[in-house]
Amino acid sequence: MVIGRLSLYLRELQLVLGANKDTISSSTLARRLGLTASQVRKDFAYFGQFGYPGVGYRCDELIQKIRSILGTERVWPVALIGCGNLGQALLGYRGFGNQGFSVVAAFDKQPGLIGKNFEGLTVQHMDELGDTAKSRNIELAILAVPASAATEAAQEIVAAGISGIMNFAPVTLKLPPSVSKVGVDLAIELEQLAFSVLAKQRTKDRL
Amino acid sequence: MVIGRLSLYLRELQLVLGANKDTISSSTLARRLGLTASQVRKDFAYFGQFGYPGVGYRCDELIQKIRSILGTERVWPVALIGCGNLGQALLGYRGFGNQGFSVVAAFDKQPGLIGKNFEGLTVQHMDELGDTAKSRNIELAILAVPASAATEAAQEIVAAGISGIMNFAPVTLKLPPSVSKVGVDLAIELEQLAFSVLAKQRTKDRL
Incomplete structure:
Protein backbone atom coordinates (compact mmCIF):
# COMPACT_ATOMS: atom_id res chain seq x y z
CA MET A 1 0.00 0.00 0.00
CA VAL A 2 2.83 2.40 0.83
CA ILE A 3 4.46 1.49 -2.48
CA GLY A 4 1.23 2.37 -4.28
CA ARG A 5 1.16 5.77 -2.61
CA LEU A 6 4.82 6.41 -3.52
CA SER A 7 3.73 6.42 -7.16
CA LEU A 8 1.03 8.98 -6.37
CA TYR A 9 3.48 11.17 -4.43
CA LEU A 10 5.94 10.96 -7.30
CA ARG A 11 3.34 12.05 -9.84
CA GLU A 12 2.23 14.96 -7.69
CA LEU A 13 5.79 16.11 -6.89
CA GLN A 14 6.59 16.12 -10.60
CA LEU A 15 3.57 18.35 -11.22
CA VAL A 16 4.63 20.69 -8.41
CA LEU A 17 8.19 20.88 -9.72
CA GLY A 18 6.80 21.40 -13.23
CA ALA A 19 4.95 24.45 -11.86
CA ASN A 20 8.33 25.83 -10.71
CA LYS A 21 7.83 25.20 -7.00
CA ASP A 22 10.93 23.71 -5.38
CA THR A 23 9.44 22.70 -2.04
CA ILE A 24 6.13 21.47 -0.69
CA SER A 25 4.77 20.91 2.83
CA SER A 26 3.35 17.57 3.92
CA SER A 27 -0.04 19.22 4.45
CA THR A 28 -0.17 20.67 0.92
CA LEU A 29 0.93 17.39 -0.60
CA ALA A 30 -1.65 15.56 1.51
CA ARG A 31 -4.46 17.92 0.48
CA ARG A 32 -3.63 17.56 -3.21
CA LEU A 33 -3.93 13.78 -2.90
CA GLY A 34 -6.85 13.56 -0.52
CA LEU A 35 -4.69 12.13 2.30
CA THR A 36 -3.85 13.37 5.79
CA ALA A 37 -0.56 15.17 6.48
CA SER A 38 0.32 12.61 9.15
CA GLN A 39 -0.13 9.78 6.63
CA VAL A 40 2.26 11.55 4.25
CA ARG A 41 4.86 12.12 6.97
CA LYS A 42 4.52 8.53 8.16
CA ASP A 43 5.01 7.16 4.65
CA PHE A 44 8.18 9.17 4.07
CA ALA A 45 9.55 8.50 7.56
CA TYR A 46 9.27 4.81 6.75
CA PHE A 47 11.99 5.24 4.11
CA GLY A 48 14.13 7.74 6.02
CA GLN A 49 13.98 11.42 6.84
CA PHE A 50 13.42 13.82 3.95
CA GLY A 51 11.72 16.89 5.40
CA TYR A 52 13.29 20.22 6.41
CA PRO A 53 11.74 22.07 9.38
CA GLY A 54 9.93 25.18 8.17
CA VAL A 55 10.61 24.32 4.53
CA GLY A 56 8.87 21.03 3.93
CA TYR A 57 10.16 18.61 1.34
CA ARG A 58 12.51 19.50 -1.51
CA CYS A 59 10.71 18.20 -4.58
CA ASP A 60 13.76 17.17 -6.61
CA GLU A 61 15.33 15.38 -3.66
CA LEU A 62 12.12 13.54 -2.83
CA ILE A 63 11.51 12.63 -6.50
CA GLN A 64 15.00 11.15 -6.73
CA LYS A 65 14.56 9.21 -3.50
CA ILE A 66 11.16 7.78 -4.51
CA ARG A 67 12.52 6.82 -7.93
CA SER A 68 15.42 5.01 -6.33
CA ILE A 69 13.01 3.10 -4.06
CA LEU A 70 10.71 2.23 -6.97
CA GLY A 71 13.66 1.40 -9.19
CA THR A 72 12.75 3.96 -11.85
CA GLU A 73 15.79 6.24 -11.55
CA ARG A 74 16.94 4.32 -14.62
CA VAL A 75 14.99 3.60 -17.80
CA ILE A 188 -13.38 -4.55 -13.97
CA GLU A 189 -12.49 -0.91 -13.35
CA LEU A 190 -15.73 0.16 -15.01
CA GLU A 191 -17.68 -2.36 -12.91
CA GLN A 192 -16.19 -0.94 -9.74
CA LEU A 193 -17.13 2.54 -10.92
CA ALA A 194 -20.68 1.48 -11.75
CA PHE A 195 -21.02 -0.13 -8.33
CA SER A 196 -19.84 3.04 -6.64
CA VAL A 197 -22.30 5.19 -8.62
CA LEU A 198 -25.10 2.77 -7.79
CA ALA A 199 -24.17 2.64 -4.09
CA LYS A 200 -24.50 6.43 -3.88
CA GLN A 201 -27.87 6.32 -5.63
CA ARG A 202 -29.09 3.56 -3.32
CA THR A 203 -27.99 5.58 -0.28
CA LYS A 204 -29.76 8.68 -1.61
CA ASP A 205 -32.95 6.76 -2.33
CA ARG A 206 -32.92 5.49 1.24
CA LEU A 207 -32.64 8.99 2.78
CA MET B 1 -12.18 -5.31 -1.32
CA VAL B 2 -15.03 -7.85 -1.52
CA ILE B 3 -16.51 -5.79 -4.34
CA GLY B 4 -13.20 -5.98 -6.20
CA ARG B 5 -13.18 -9.76 -5.85
CA LEU B 6 -16.78 -10.00 -7.10
CA SER B 7 -15.56 -8.71 -10.46
CA LEU B 8 -12.88 -11.41 -10.52
CA TYR B 9 -15.38 -14.12 -9.61
CA LEU B 10 -17.72 -12.87 -12.31
CA ARG B 11 -15.00 -12.99 -14.97
CA GLU B 12 -13.97 -16.50 -13.97
CA LEU B 13 -17.55 -17.81 -13.79
CA GLN B 14 -18.19 -16.48 -17.28
CA LEU B 15 -15.12 -18.37 -18.55
CA VAL B 16 -16.30 -21.56 -16.81
CA LEU B 17 -19.80 -21.22 -18.27
CA GLY B 18 -18.25 -20.46 -21.67
CA ALA B 19 -16.45 -23.80 -21.40
CA ASN B 20 -19.87 -25.47 -20.98
CA LYS B 21 -19.54 -26.23 -17.28
CA ASP B 22 -22.71 -25.39 -15.36
CA THR B 23 -21.38 -25.68 -11.81
CA ILE B 24 -18.14 -25.04 -9.94
CA SER B 25 -16.94 -25.81 -6.43
CA SER B 26 -15.58 -23.11 -4.15
CA SER B 27 -12.20 -24.87 -4.09
CA THR B 28 -11.91 -24.94 -7.90
CA LEU B 29 -12.97 -21.31 -8.18
CA ALA B 30 -10.49 -20.41 -5.45
CA ARG B 31 -7.63 -22.27 -7.12
CA ARG B 32 -8.29 -20.59 -10.47
CA LEU B 33 -8.04 -17.19 -8.81
CA GLY B 34 -5.22 -17.87 -6.39
CA LEU B 35 -7.52 -17.52 -3.34
CA THR B 36 -8.49 -19.91 -0.57
CA ALA B 37 -11.79 -21.81 -0.71
CA SER B 38 -12.80 -20.40 2.65
CA GLN B 39 -12.26 -16.86 1.34
CA VAL B 40 -14.54 -17.61 -1.61
CA ARG B 41 -17.24 -19.10 0.60
CA LYS B 42 -16.98 -16.18 3.03
CA ASP B 43 -17.33 -13.64 0.22
CA PHE B 44 -20.46 -15.26 -1.18
CA ALA B 45 -21.98 -15.89 2.26
CA TYR B 46 -21.68 -12.14 2.85
CA PHE B 47 -24.28 -11.56 0.13
CA GLY B 48 -26.50 -14.57 0.90
CA GLN B 49 -26.37 -18.31 0.34
CA PHE B 50 -25.68 -19.49 -3.21
CA GLY B 51 -24.02 -22.90 -2.90
CA TYR B 52 -25.61 -26.34 -3.21
CA PRO B 53 -24.16 -29.14 -1.05
CA GLY B 54 -22.30 -31.65 -3.19
CA VAL B 55 -22.81 -29.54 -6.32
CA GLY B 56 -21.07 -26.26 -5.63
CA TYR B 57 -22.28 -23.07 -7.22
CA ARG B 58 -24.48 -22.86 -10.28
CA CYS B 59 -22.55 -20.54 -12.61
CA ASP B 60 -25.51 -18.83 -14.26
CA GLU B 61 -27.23 -18.20 -10.93
CA LEU B 62 -24.07 -16.81 -9.36
CA ILE B 63 -23.30 -14.65 -12.41
CA GLN B 64 -26.79 -13.15 -12.26
CA LYS B 65 -26.50 -12.53 -8.52
CA ILE B 66 -23.08 -10.86 -8.80
CA ARG B 67 -24.29 -8.71 -11.68
CA SER B 68 -27.27 -7.56 -9.67
CA ILE B 69 -24.97 -6.63 -6.76
CA LEU B 70 -22.56 -4.79 -9.06
CA GLY B 71 -25.43 -3.18 -10.96
CA THR B 72 -24.38 -4.64 -14.30
CA GLU B 73 -27.41 -6.84 -14.98
CA ARG B 74 -28.43 -3.94 -17.21
CA VAL B 75 -26.35 -2.15 -19.84
CA ILE B 188 1.76 3.82 -12.05
CA GLU B 189 0.87 0.21 -12.81
CA LEU B 190 4.19 -0.22 -14.60
CA GLU B 191 6.01 1.36 -11.66
CA GLN B 192 4.40 -1.09 -9.28
CA LEU B 193 5.42 -3.92 -11.57
CA ALA B 194 9.01 -2.66 -11.82
CA PHE B 195 9.18 -2.38 -8.04
CA SER B 196 7.95 -5.95 -7.64
CA VAL B 197 10.54 -7.26 -10.15
CA LEU B 198 13.25 -5.30 -8.38
CA ALA B 199 12.17 -6.49 -4.94
CA LYS B 200 12.52 -10.10 -6.08
CA GLN B 201 15.99 -9.39 -7.53
CA ARG B 202 17.06 -7.63 -4.34
CA THR B 203 15.87 -10.60 -2.27
CA LYS B 204 17.72 -13.02 -4.53
CA ASP B 205 20.93 -10.94 -4.40
CA ARG B 206 20.74 -11.06 -0.61
CA LEU B 207 20.45 -14.86 -0.45
Whole structure:
Protein backbone atom coordinates (compact mmCIF):
# COMPACT_ATOMS: atom_id res chain seq x y z
CA MET A 1 0.00 0.00 0.00
CA VAL A 2 2.83 2.40 0.83
CA ILE A 3 4.46 1.49 -2.48
CA GLY A 4 1.23 2.37 -4.28
CA ARG A 5 1.16 5.77 -2.61
CA LEU A 6 4.82 6.41 -3.52
CA SER A 7 3.73 6.42 -7.16
CA LEU A 8 1.03 8.98 -6.37
CA TYR A 9 3.48 11.17 -4.43
CA LEU A 10 5.94 10.96 -7.30
CA ARG A 11 3.34 12.05 -9.84
CA GLU A 12 2.23 14.96 -7.69
CA LEU A 13 5.79 16.11 -6.89
CA GLN A 14 6.59 16.12 -10.60
CA LEU A 15 3.57 18.35 -11.22
CA VAL A 16 4.63 20.69 -8.41
CA LEU A 17 8.19 20.88 -9.72
CA GLY A 18 6.80 21.40 -13.23
CA ALA A 19 4.95 24.45 -11.86
CA ASN A 20 8.33 25.83 -10.71
CA LYS A 21 7.83 25.20 -7.00
CA ASP A 22 10.93 23.71 -5.38
CA THR A 23 9.44 22.70 -2.04
CA ILE A 24 6.13 21.47 -0.69
CA SER A 25 4.77 20.91 2.83
CA SER A 26 3.35 17.57 3.92
CA SER A 27 -0.04 19.22 4.45
CA THR A 28 -0.17 20.67 0.92
CA LEU A 29 0.93 17.39 -0.60
CA ALA A 30 -1.65 15.56 1.51
CA ARG A 31 -4.46 17.92 0.48
CA ARG A 32 -3.63 17.56 -3.21
CA LEU A 33 -3.93 13.78 -2.90
CA GLY A 34 -6.85 13.56 -0.52
CA LEU A 35 -4.69 12.13 2.30
CA THR A 36 -3.85 13.37 5.79
CA ALA A 37 -0.56 15.17 6.48
CA SER A 38 0.32 12.61 9.15
CA GLN A 39 -0.13 9.78 6.63
CA VAL A 40 2.26 11.55 4.25
CA ARG A 41 4.86 12.12 6.97
CA LYS A 42 4.52 8.53 8.16
CA ASP A 43 5.01 7.16 4.65
CA PHE A 44 8.18 9.17 4.07
CA ALA A 45 9.55 8.50 7.56
CA TYR A 46 9.27 4.81 6.75
CA PHE A 47 11.99 5.24 4.11
CA GLY A 48 14.13 7.74 6.02
CA GLN A 49 13.98 11.42 6.84
CA PHE A 50 13.42 13.82 3.95
CA GLY A 51 11.72 16.89 5.40
CA TYR A 52 13.29 20.22 6.41
CA PRO A 53 11.74 22.07 9.38
CA GLY A 54 9.93 25.18 8.17
CA VAL A 55 10.61 24.32 4.53
CA GLY A 56 8.87 21.03 3.93
CA TYR A 57 10.16 18.61 1.34
CA ARG A 58 12.51 19.50 -1.51
CA CYS A 59 10.71 18.20 -4.58
CA ASP A 60 13.76 17.17 -6.61
CA GLU A 61 15.33 15.38 -3.66
CA LEU A 62 12.12 13.54 -2.83
CA ILE A 63 11.51 12.63 -6.50
CA GLN A 64 15.00 11.15 -6.73
CA LYS A 65 14.56 9.21 -3.50
CA ILE A 66 11.16 7.78 -4.51
CA ARG A 67 12.52 6.82 -7.93
CA SER A 68 15.42 5.01 -6.33
CA ILE A 69 13.01 3.10 -4.06
CA LEU A 70 10.71 2.23 -6.97
CA GLY A 71 13.66 1.40 -9.19
CA THR A 72 12.75 3.96 -11.85
CA GLU A 73 15.79 6.24 -11.55
CA ARG A 74 16.94 4.32 -14.62
CA VAL A 75 14.99 3.60 -17.80
CA TRP A 76 13.41 0.14 -18.07
CA PRO A 77 13.27 -1.22 -21.61
CA VAL A 78 9.83 -2.74 -22.21
CA ALA A 79 8.48 -5.15 -24.85
CA LEU A 80 4.96 -4.73 -26.19
CA ILE A 81 3.25 -8.03 -26.98
CA GLY A 82 0.23 -7.58 -29.24
CA CYS A 83 0.02 -4.73 -31.73
CA GLY A 84 -3.71 -4.48 -32.36
CA ASN A 85 -5.79 -1.41 -31.47
CA LEU A 86 -4.88 -1.39 -27.80
CA GLY A 87 -1.21 -2.16 -28.39
CA GLN A 88 -0.93 0.65 -30.90
CA ALA A 89 -2.56 3.08 -28.48
CA LEU A 90 -0.14 2.02 -25.76
CA LEU A 91 2.77 2.70 -28.12
CA GLY A 92 1.45 6.23 -28.53
CA TYR A 93 0.86 6.71 -24.80
CA ARG A 94 3.24 9.44 -23.66
CA GLY A 95 2.91 8.74 -19.94
CA PHE A 96 5.42 5.88 -19.89
CA GLY A 97 8.46 7.78 -21.09
CA ASN A 98 8.25 10.42 -18.38
CA GLN A 99 8.24 7.75 -15.68
CA GLY A 100 11.27 5.72 -16.66
CA PHE A 101 9.83 3.23 -19.15
CA SER A 102 10.63 2.91 -22.82
CA VAL A 103 8.89 0.50 -25.16
CA VAL A 104 11.84 -0.62 -27.29
CA ALA A 105 10.34 -3.57 -29.20
CA ALA A 106 6.89 -4.69 -30.35
CA PHE A 107 5.75 -8.21 -31.21
CA ASP A 108 2.76 -9.95 -32.74
CA LYS A 109 1.85 -13.16 -34.56
CA GLN A 110 -0.50 -11.74 -37.17
CA PRO A 111 1.27 -11.85 -40.56
CA GLY A 112 -0.57 -8.65 -41.50
CA LEU A 113 1.03 -6.74 -38.63
CA ILE A 114 4.60 -8.04 -38.71
CA GLY A 115 6.95 -5.58 -40.39
CA LYS A 116 4.54 -2.68 -39.93
CA ASN A 117 5.85 0.45 -38.28
CA PHE A 118 4.11 2.12 -35.33
CA GLU A 119 5.59 5.08 -33.46
CA GLY A 120 9.02 4.28 -34.86
CA LEU A 121 8.98 0.58 -33.95
CA THR A 122 8.81 -2.25 -36.48
CA VAL A 123 6.55 -5.08 -35.35
CA GLN A 124 8.57 -8.31 -34.97
CA HIS A 125 7.37 -11.91 -34.92
CA MET A 126 6.94 -13.43 -31.46
CA ASP A 127 9.62 -15.98 -32.36
CA GLU A 128 12.19 -13.20 -32.03
CA LEU A 129 11.14 -12.25 -28.50
CA GLY A 130 13.78 -14.31 -26.69
CA ASP A 131 16.71 -12.98 -28.71
CA THR A 132 15.52 -9.39 -28.58
CA ALA A 133 14.80 -9.56 -24.85
CA LYS A 134 18.36 -10.74 -24.27
CA SER A 135 20.06 -8.22 -26.55
CA ARG A 136 17.98 -5.26 -25.29
CA ASN A 137 17.94 -6.28 -21.59
CA ILE A 138 14.15 -6.33 -21.56
CA GLU A 139 12.74 -7.31 -18.16
CA LEU A 140 9.17 -6.04 -18.53
CA ALA A 141 6.44 -6.86 -21.04
CA ILE A 142 3.07 -5.26 -21.75
CA LEU A 143 0.62 -7.95 -22.82
CA ALA A 144 -2.11 -6.53 -25.06
CA VAL A 145 -3.39 -9.58 -26.94
CA PRO A 146 -6.97 -10.91 -26.99
CA ALA A 147 -8.04 -13.11 -24.05
CA SER A 148 -7.85 -16.26 -26.17
CA ALA A 149 -4.15 -15.68 -26.95
CA ALA A 150 -3.03 -14.45 -23.52
CA THR A 151 -2.04 -17.70 -21.80
CA GLU A 152 0.17 -18.86 -24.67
CA ALA A 153 1.74 -15.42 -25.07
CA ALA A 154 2.46 -15.27 -21.34
CA GLN A 155 4.29 -18.61 -21.55
CA GLU A 156 6.41 -17.27 -24.39
CA ILE A 157 7.17 -14.12 -22.39
CA VAL A 158 8.32 -16.20 -19.43
CA ALA A 159 10.37 -18.46 -21.73
CA ALA A 160 12.06 -15.32 -23.06
CA GLY A 161 13.36 -14.64 -19.55
CA ILE A 162 11.22 -11.57 -18.89
CA SER A 163 10.46 -11.04 -15.18
CA GLY A 164 7.37 -8.79 -15.16
CA ILE A 165 4.12 -8.75 -17.14
CA MET A 166 1.55 -5.96 -17.29
CA ASN A 167 -1.52 -7.84 -18.49
CA PHE A 168 -4.38 -6.10 -20.31
CA ALA A 169 -6.12 -9.33 -21.33
CA PRO A 170 -9.18 -10.19 -19.19
CA VAL A 171 -7.58 -13.44 -18.04
CA THR A 172 -5.94 -14.41 -14.74
CA LEU A 173 -2.42 -15.48 -15.72
CA LYS A 174 -0.74 -18.38 -13.94
CA LEU A 175 2.94 -17.51 -13.73
CA PRO A 176 5.97 -18.94 -11.94
CA PRO A 177 6.61 -17.20 -8.59
CA SER A 178 9.75 -15.59 -10.01
CA VAL A 179 7.64 -13.60 -12.49
CA SER A 180 5.69 -10.56 -11.32
CA LYS A 181 2.43 -9.34 -12.82
CA VAL A 182 -0.04 -6.51 -12.65
CA GLY A 183 -3.41 -6.91 -14.28
CA VAL A 184 -5.23 -4.01 -15.89
CA ASP A 185 -8.75 -5.19 -16.60
CA LEU A 186 -10.61 -2.17 -17.89
CA ALA A 187 -14.05 -3.78 -17.64
CA ILE A 188 -13.38 -4.55 -13.97
CA GLU A 189 -12.49 -0.91 -13.35
CA LEU A 190 -15.73 0.16 -15.01
CA GLU A 191 -17.68 -2.36 -12.91
CA GLN A 192 -16.19 -0.94 -9.74
CA LEU A 193 -17.13 2.54 -10.92
CA ALA A 194 -20.68 1.48 -11.75
CA PHE A 195 -21.02 -0.13 -8.33
CA SER A 196 -19.84 3.04 -6.64
CA VAL A 197 -22.30 5.19 -8.62
CA LEU A 198 -25.10 2.77 -7.79
CA ALA A 199 -24.17 2.64 -4.09
CA LYS A 200 -24.50 6.43 -3.88
CA GLN A 201 -27.87 6.32 -5.63
CA ARG A 202 -29.09 3.56 -3.32
CA THR A 203 -27.99 5.58 -0.28
CA LYS A 204 -29.76 8.68 -1.61
CA ASP A 205 -32.95 6.76 -2.33
CA ARG A 206 -32.92 5.49 1.24
CA LEU A 207 -32.64 8.99 2.78
CA MET B 1 -12.18 -5.31 -1.32
CA VAL B 2 -15.03 -7.85 -1.52
CA ILE B 3 -16.51 -5.79 -4.34
CA GLY B 4 -13.20 -5.98 -6.20
CA ARG B 5 -13.18 -9.76 -5.85
CA LEU B 6 -16.78 -10.00 -7.10
CA SER B 7 -15.56 -8.71 -10.46
CA LEU B 8 -12.88 -11.41 -10.52
CA TYR B 9 -15.38 -14.12 -9.61
CA LEU B 10 -17.72 -12.87 -12.31
CA ARG B 11 -15.00 -12.99 -14.97
CA GLU B 12 -13.97 -16.50 -13.97
CA LEU B 13 -17.55 -17.81 -13.79
CA GLN B 14 -18.19 -16.48 -17.28
CA LEU B 15 -15.12 -18.37 -18.55
CA VAL B 16 -16.30 -21.56 -16.81
CA LEU B 17 -19.80 -21.22 -18.27
CA GLY B 18 -18.25 -20.46 -21.67
CA ALA B 19 -16.45 -23.80 -21.40
CA ASN B 20 -19.87 -25.47 -20.98
CA LYS B 21 -19.54 -26.23 -17.28
CA ASP B 22 -22.71 -25.39 -15.36
CA THR B 23 -21.38 -25.68 -11.81
CA ILE B 24 -18.14 -25.04 -9.94
CA SER B 25 -16.94 -25.81 -6.43
CA SER B 26 -15.58 -23.11 -4.15
CA SER B 27 -12.20 -24.87 -4.09
CA THR B 28 -11.91 -24.94 -7.90
CA LEU B 29 -12.97 -21.31 -8.18
CA ALA B 30 -10.49 -20.41 -5.45
CA ARG B 31 -7.63 -22.27 -7.12
CA ARG B 32 -8.29 -20.59 -10.47
CA LEU B 33 -8.04 -17.19 -8.81
CA GLY B 34 -5.22 -17.87 -6.39
CA LEU B 35 -7.52 -17.52 -3.34
CA THR B 36 -8.49 -19.91 -0.57
CA ALA B 37 -11.79 -21.81 -0.71
CA SER B 38 -12.80 -20.40 2.65
CA GLN B 39 -12.26 -16.86 1.34
CA VAL B 40 -14.54 -17.61 -1.61
CA ARG B 41 -17.24 -19.10 0.60
CA LYS B 42 -16.98 -16.18 3.03
CA ASP B 43 -17.33 -13.64 0.22
CA PHE B 44 -20.46 -15.26 -1.18
CA ALA B 45 -21.98 -15.89 2.26
CA TYR B 46 -21.68 -12.14 2.85
CA PHE B 47 -24.28 -11.56 0.13
CA GLY B 48 -26.50 -14.57 0.90
CA GLN B 49 -26.37 -18.31 0.34
CA PHE B 50 -25.68 -19.49 -3.21
CA GLY B 51 -24.02 -22.90 -2.90
CA TYR B 52 -25.61 -26.34 -3.21
CA PRO B 53 -24.16 -29.14 -1.05
CA GLY B 54 -22.30 -31.65 -3.19
CA VAL B 55 -22.81 -29.54 -6.32
CA GLY B 56 -21.07 -26.26 -5.63
CA TYR B 57 -22.28 -23.07 -7.22
CA ARG B 58 -24.48 -22.86 -10.28
CA CYS B 59 -22.55 -20.54 -12.61
CA ASP B 60 -25.51 -18.83 -14.26
CA GLU B 61 -27.23 -18.20 -10.93
CA LEU B 62 -24.07 -16.81 -9.36
CA ILE B 63 -23.30 -14.65 -12.41
CA GLN B 64 -26.79 -13.15 -12.26
CA LYS B 65 -26.50 -12.53 -8.52
CA ILE B 66 -23.08 -10.86 -8.80
CA ARG B 67 -24.29 -8.71 -11.68
CA SER B 68 -27.27 -7.56 -9.67
CA ILE B 69 -24.97 -6.63 -6.76
CA LEU B 70 -22.56 -4.79 -9.06
CA GLY B 71 -25.43 -3.18 -10.96
CA THR B 72 -24.38 -4.64 -14.30
CA GLU B 73 -27.41 -6.84 -14.98
CA ARG B 74 -28.43 -3.94 -17.21
CA VAL B 75 -26.35 -2.15 -19.84
CA TRP B 76 -24.78 1.16 -18.78
CA PRO B 77 -24.49 3.70 -21.59
CA VAL B 78 -21.04 5.30 -21.44
CA ALA B 79 -19.58 8.47 -22.99
CA LEU B 80 -16.01 8.53 -24.23
CA ILE B 81 -14.29 11.88 -23.71
CA GLY B 82 -11.16 12.23 -25.83
CA CYS B 83 -10.82 10.46 -29.18
CA GLY B 84 -7.05 10.41 -29.67
CA ASN B 85 -5.00 7.21 -29.85
CA LEU B 86 -6.06 5.88 -26.48
CA GLY B 87 -9.72 6.85 -26.92
CA GLN B 88 -9.87 5.13 -30.28
CA ALA B 89 -8.33 1.98 -28.82
CA LEU B 90 -10.87 2.01 -26.00
CA LEU B 91 -13.67 2.25 -28.59
CA GLY B 92 -12.31 -0.91 -30.16
CA TYR B 93 -11.88 -2.70 -26.84
CA ARG B 94 -14.31 -5.64 -26.86
CA GLY B 95 -14.14 -6.29 -23.13
CA PHE B 96 -16.67 -3.62 -22.17
CA GLY B 97 -19.66 -4.94 -24.13
CA ASN B 98 -19.54 -8.38 -22.53
CA GLN B 99 -19.68 -6.85 -19.07
CA GLY B 100 -22.67 -4.56 -19.38
CA PHE B 101 -21.13 -1.37 -20.73
CA SER B 102 -21.76 0.24 -24.08
CA VAL B 103 -19.93 3.33 -25.31
CA VAL B 104 -22.80 5.16 -27.02
CA ALA B 105 -21.23 8.57 -27.68
CA ALA B 106 -17.75 10.00 -28.21
CA PHE B 107 -16.58 13.57 -27.70
CA ASP B 108 -13.54 15.71 -28.37
CA LYS B 109 -12.58 19.35 -28.86
CA GLN B 110 -10.09 18.94 -31.71
CA PRO B 111 -11.71 20.26 -34.91
CA GLY B 112 -9.81 17.60 -36.86
CA LEU B 113 -11.53 14.81 -34.94
CA ILE B 114 -15.11 16.10 -34.72
CA GLY B 115 -17.36 14.43 -37.27
CA LYS B 116 -14.97 11.53 -37.76
CA ASN B 117 -16.32 8.02 -37.41
CA PHE B 118 -14.70 5.39 -35.18
CA GLU B 119 -16.24 1.96 -34.56
CA GLY B 120 -19.61 3.25 -35.72
CA LEU B 121 -19.64 6.38 -33.54
CA THR B 122 -19.38 9.91 -34.88
CA VAL B 123 -17.18 12.15 -32.72
CA GLN B 124 -19.24 15.04 -31.29
CA HIS B 125 -18.05 18.37 -29.91
CA MET B 126 -17.79 18.56 -26.11
CA ASP B 127 -20.45 21.30 -26.18
CA GLU B 128 -23.02 18.61 -26.96
CA LEU B 129 -22.10 16.43 -23.97
CA GLY B 130 -24.85 17.75 -21.66
CA ASP B 131 -27.68 17.26 -24.15
CA THR B 132 -26.47 13.84 -25.27
CA ALA B 133 -25.93 12.65 -21.70
CA LYS B 134 -29.52 13.59 -20.89
CA SER B 135 -31.10 12.06 -23.99
CA ARG B 136 -29.06 8.83 -23.78
CA ASN B 137 -29.19 8.47 -19.96
CA ILE B 138 -25.41 8.48 -19.75
CA GLU B 139 -24.15 8.14 -16.16
CA LEU B 140 -20.56 7.05 -16.81
CA ALA B 141 -17.73 8.70 -18.74
CA ILE B 142 -14.32 7.42 -19.81
CA LEU B 143 -11.85 10.30 -19.73
CA ALA B 144 -9.01 9.73 -22.21
CA VAL B 145 -7.66 13.24 -22.81
CA PRO B 146 -4.08 14.46 -22.21
CA ALA B 147 -3.18 15.44 -18.64
CA SER B 148 -3.30 19.15 -19.49
CA ALA B 149 -6.94 18.92 -20.59
CA ALA B 150 -8.21 16.56 -17.89
CA THR B 151 -9.29 18.99 -15.18
CA GLU B 152 -11.38 21.13 -17.53
CA ALA B 153 -12.90 18.07 -19.21
CA ALA B 154 -13.81 16.60 -15.80
CA GLN B 155 -15.63 19.81 -14.89
CA GLU B 156 -17.61 19.59 -18.13
CA ILE B 157 -18.45 15.95 -17.42
CA VAL B 158 -19.74 16.85 -13.96
CA ALA B 159 -21.70 19.79 -15.39
CA ALA B 160 -23.31 17.36 -17.84
CA GLY B 161 -24.78 15.49 -14.87
CA ILE B 162 -22.63 12.37 -15.26
CA SER B 163 -22.03 10.54 -11.95
CA GLY B 164 -18.95 8.39 -12.60
CA ILE B 165 -15.61 9.03 -14.32
CA MET B 166 -13.02 6.45 -15.33
CA ASN B 167 -9.90 8.60 -15.63
CA PHE B 168 -6.95 7.62 -17.82
CA ALA B 169 -5.20 10.98 -17.54
CA PRO B 170 -2.24 10.97 -15.10
CA VAL B 171 -3.90 13.62 -12.92
CA THR B 172 -5.69 13.35 -9.57
CA LEU B 173 -9.16 14.75 -10.29
CA LYS B 174 -10.95 16.83 -7.69
CA LEU B 175 -14.63 15.98 -7.95
CA PRO B 176 -17.76 16.71 -5.90
CA PRO B 177 -18.52 13.88 -3.44
CA SER B 178 -21.59 12.92 -5.47
CA VAL B 179 -19.37 11.93 -8.40
CA SER B 180 -17.44 8.64 -8.31
CA LYS B 181 -14.12 8.01 -9.99
CA VAL B 182 -11.63 5.29 -10.74
CA GLY B 183 -8.19 6.23 -11.96
CA VAL B 184 -6.29 4.07 -14.41
CA ASP B 185 -2.75 5.39 -14.48
CA LEU B 186 -0.81 3.03 -16.69
CA ALA B 187 2.59 4.41 -15.71
CA ILE B 188 1.76 3.82 -12.05
CA GLU B 189 0.87 0.21 -12.81
CA LEU B 190 4.19 -0.22 -14.60
CA GLU B 191 6.01 1.36 -11.66
CA GLN B 192 4.40 -1.09 -9.28
CA LEU B 193 5.42 -3.92 -11.57
CA ALA B 194 9.01 -2.66 -11.82
CA PHE B 195 9.18 -2.38 -8.04
CA SER B 196 7.95 -5.95 -7.64
CA VAL B 197 10.54 -7.26 -10.15
CA LEU B 198 13.25 -5.30 -8.38
CA ALA B 199 12.17 -6.49 -4.94
CA LYS B 200 12.52 -10.10 -6.08
CA GLN B 201 15.99 -9.39 -7.53
CA ARG B 202 17.06 -7.63 -4.34
CA THR B 203 15.87 -10.60 -2.27
CA LYS B 204 17.72 -13.02 -4.53
CA ASP B 205 20.93 -10.94 -4.40
CA ARG B 206 20.74 -11.06 -0.61
CA LEU B 207 20.45 -14.86 -0.45
